[in-house]
Amino acid sequence: MSEKTVAILGATGVVGQQMLQCLEERAFPVGRLVPLASQRSVDAGRTVRFAGEDVPVRLAEPDAFEGVDIVLGAADDATARELLPEAARRGAVCVDNSHAFRLEEDVPLVVPEINASDIADHPRGIIANPNCATIIGLVPVWPLHQAAGVTRLIVSTYQAASGAGKPGLDELVREIRCVAAGEEVGPSAPFQYQLAENLIPQIGGFREEGYTSEELKMQNEGRKIMHLPGLRVSCTCVRVPVVRSHSESITAEFERPLSVDEARELLEAAPGVRVVDDPAASRYPMPLETSDQDLVWVGRLRRDLSAPDGVSSLTFWCCGDQIRKGAATNAVQIAEHLL
Template structure:
């Protein structure tokens, strides 16, 4: 048994923080003292966890005293303000915000891909963007077959990507439509999400691409140690409560056999191959967000040649789905914390 670690969750009452708490229990993480840190409006709330009653504390520098591992589930501003304080007090931080992901001194880790990068941390380890994690987990085993040089990606991202406010807003809009009522002014999204698609996530970042779209390239390069990787990504918000979906086309430096690709995916850690168009049930034919929510595997299907590639042997297209809150955020962070043990 690993020695118990004193653990703190920053942003413990949000969607990702709450899921981190569940993942710690599910994975039997050796938690000693547990500190749940949040904003003043949540201070004093009591959370039951593994037979304990834990009172939510104020997120402040002194709250990190005596903590071994901090799981960050707060926004960029709070992360920048408080997490370096945790490191100064001797804690190792696994942070889910965007604040430190592209910092050259901070490892950016997906345990199925680059667990060895944890070894060179200086107190901070970054958890990648949810869509990046879900897309790269199945890309990695294919990269090992033929060396990926280019990715063309379209993401279909659930309301959960905007946290509890996003999920609540979608549920309220669907409820209002069902009752024949007016939908109020959207707050979590740029427009009504129910019965709609919104083809912009994040602000414009580079040449018409948004900040969310550039994460797939910039984070993917760092995680896979592929500084020349080329990525064309379009991110779309869809009226799905939970679990992101992605259509991905890969271009390789070397030919990749289709059967070898399917075998690699079937054997890859963190991946479930669901790729049988002749199956009786639709859920056995291809991945769908309805069935990939509330679990930790990235489901992959529709694996086929990229027939638009002049050299078909060097192109593969697939579809994947994964739970944004779990593997796309909380579970990945807890997996990183396990590497620290």
């Protein structure tokens, strides 16, 4: 494959750094790397390590995208809205991890294991990366849907501190040290409350019907990705004192009968999925084991005992690294399809 000029917008952040690692691991044909960040990073003389070299960080501004083929976006919504259209106007195709463009009609929202065919139609030169919890939940839901037609999802997510970026990760580490030392934790930004030794049932701001913005993403993004405008979703998102890797409990209802054994066979054959489901040996997915890898692990697969007669419904547990498959790796996979 011909080499490409690849820019990373937000190259010094957690997701940007992971994108660099994924590009190297997957041998993406990078001929020239353009790491972009804020003026503060430029003034500090920041560099990023790539392919054995230290590459200077450049200021994220429109002219920086001249000659760039692919942009991987790992910046906030405001920066993405300001700069990615500028990059597209200069001929680049942008794969954006913010949620600035996710629900816009002329921007495809892609999980390659599900709707890679949508990548080809990107009239604005922008392709959106879904929310991390949406990706991790839908990768195992999709093969079950293909077999039996999913109609409803009831989801509870248990999301790691690093889902709030480096500030979230640093805050959890600080709080754990404070608790261990018997010190008062104090203000807990970016979280609403102390996270160490606690759970916080709020991620994002509250919206209609008492759901948070994070909870509504599972419904709205899932409908778009799977081309299911009538999909019914009820989601509760919880921040947990885990460093890395999100976990989810999912109950899925289907149009057609689907047994536990059939579902297990489908999941074992599905791309991007690893089945770890041996209750007798206490084997099931956990954040410690699913961090720093790209598969969504699935276990605790069982029949939904609460389903009414005649309704096919299964429950399972899944875990995945939200920085890798939930963000950076998914974006690099999309870029691979662009090649």
